[in-house]
Amino acid sequence: MLNTEQLNERLNKTVLLGDGAMGTMIYQQGVFLNACFDELNLSRPQLIEQIHKEYIEAGSDFIETNTFGANRLKLTRYGLADQVKQINQAAVEIARRAVADSQTLIAGAVGPLGVDVAPFGKTTAEQAAEVFSEQTETLINAGVDFLLFETFTNPQELIIAVEAAQKIAPIAVIAQITTNEFHETAYGTALVDAIRPLSEHKAVSVVGLNCATGPALMLSSLEQVRSATNKPISLQPNAGMPRQIEGRKIYMCTPEYMAEYAKRFLEKGVRVIGGCCGTTPAHIKQMVKAVRALDRATLKAAPRITVNKTDQTASEPVEAIPLAQRSNWGRKLVAGEKLTTIEITPPRSTDLTGILEKARLCAEHGIDAINIPDGPRASSRLSPLVTAIKIKLETDIEPMIHVCCRDRNILGIQSDLLGAYTLGLRNVLLITGDPPKTGEYPDATGVFDIESIGLTALARNLNHGLDLAGNALSEPLALTLGVGANPVAADMEREIDRFRLKVQAGAEYAITQPVFDAEMLIQFMDATKDSEIPFIAGIWPFTSFKNAEFMAHEVPGVVVPDSLLKRMEGCKTREEARKEGIAIAQEMIEAISSRVAGFAVSAPFGNIKIPLAVLGKIESETI
Secondary structure, eight states, rough: OOOHHHHHHHHHHSSSEOOOSSHHHHHHHTTTTSOOTTTTHHHHHHHHHHHHHHHHHTTTSEEEEEEETOSSHHHHHTTTTGGGHHHHHHHHHHHHHTTTTSOEEEEEEEEOOOOOTTTSSSBBBHHHHHHHHHHHHHHHHOOOOOEEEEEEEHHHHHHHHHHHTTTTTTOOOEEOOOOOOOSSOTTOOOOHHHHHHHHHHHOOOEEEESSSSOOHHHHHHHHHHHHOOOOEEEEESSSSSHHHHHHEOOOOHHHHHHHHHHHHHTTTOEEEEEOOTOOOOHHHHHHHHHHHHHHHHSSOOOOOOOOOOOOBSSSSSSOOOOOGOHHHHHHHHHHHHOOEEEEEOOOOOOOHHHHOOOOOOOOEEEEEEEEEOOHHHHHHHHOOHHHHHHHHHHHSSEEEEEESSSSHHOOOOOOOOHHHHHHHEEEEEEOOOGGGGSSOTTTTTOSSSSHHHHHOOOOOHHHHHHHHSBBBBBSSSOEEEEEEEOOOOOSSSHHHHHHHHHHHHTTOOOOOOEEHHHHHHHHHHHTTGOOOOOEEEEEEEOOOHHHOOOOOSSTOOOOOOOHHHHHHHHHSSSSHHHHHHHHHHHHHHHHHTTTTTTEEEGGGGGHHHHHHHHHHHHHHGGG
């Protein structure tokens, strides 16, 4: 049994992913809707166990016992009032068999009584408490890990249930209410007013929402929940709003759709994520893939690594080599000269001929650096380190390598940074990296020992002559330390906080996501001026309307105004679209030039002449 402190300790480390609908799965097995689903714990235990196992195989961190309606009042309707203890105890035993030797937790599921509790009805608070005590005592004694009260529409009834359970044992409690599309309970209570008393109750560990609405509406409710609580939040939406089709309720959300919203829940700070009516193991499997990778990619405090000090541990860091002396890029940063870099993606093969030709062309036109992404969009490509070394050896332009946390553990990352410096590379962009779920190999394992904040601190220490364990290096490294920034992040407060932490960790400049709205970039820079470092604005030239749509809808962290989409949609030919895309990029550069230290221009589809035209190095007609 977990108490509140133990549950919160887990939630501080990782998100908890629940299971989906039990009733939906039972109905799909041919059980009539007018049957007592809770009684199946006695008559068809193998069915319930198999459903649990399917959710466990899908990746659920916890499963809910089949006891949502297993209270005396609801069971009375089926003539089963005298079997409350047997049904609830059997449910926990079934869940224990399903869990077996896995680490999956068991949540004791408790629903409302199904009657109006005073002052809305004749059932008194004392009578309700007695009914809840009977059920929760059995669940606790049978060995659940925590209690999950769900689908309550009356916050006072929910508090009665929580207090009844706490008189039995100090067990951790997740308390969830359900609201409609107007953010109100069935009793007309506003969402904020329903959440606040739950949040203020010391016995409630986690507060949240479940059922009634689909993921989109639940996401829209989240801000109100956040405004009413400082406790961890749980969300378990239905698989969309149900539709009546030939007398059956059908939930229309696909597993992929649910997974996309599960990611958004996580990005907004939700710590318990699962599904309700209509969600199946297929939904949960996709949600687990999406959230688990992203959770490891956005750890708040990294690294979560134990470091053993040695006798060689340095007592003090040495002074870092001045930024202006590390590279030409660093010199121009310090001097305040406008910088330009063009992003060139490594090939999928070993042939670097085309990359080297593009790098030479950039050097001829005065571009300051070639920046080389590390498996962008979680794709499999030639090592950026190898690509950068070849560019350095065979051209006259400085490379800048992206270093991401997805594919290597902390030891491998440190080794790569030491190796890059040894081979003469001086400029690095330190990023967390896209989780494998976003790419061509969604089942690949993301490592994420650390994320970008911890990686920046690691690189800064190397610049001060200390390795990961605090051991003294023979000489300090001299790397320029860049980080990413997203001025149009969905959760701007979180992005600003993380940006400040990156600067505190040692970031010396930032390269933004592609910017298509000058005002949003300026607002972000104003909001972070207390942690001011030079900004290099990301610029992406559209090549077609389809390309603009892809950037707007498929690339995380990018916002494209409708006005720009309409401009691209109006282009009649490929050449016209390319020129319009270059013109839009040039307008953006002109709008923000006075506020940024330079520009990082992408080469869409590898066409290096497009960014050169954007930067005014060649005429667009020559492309």
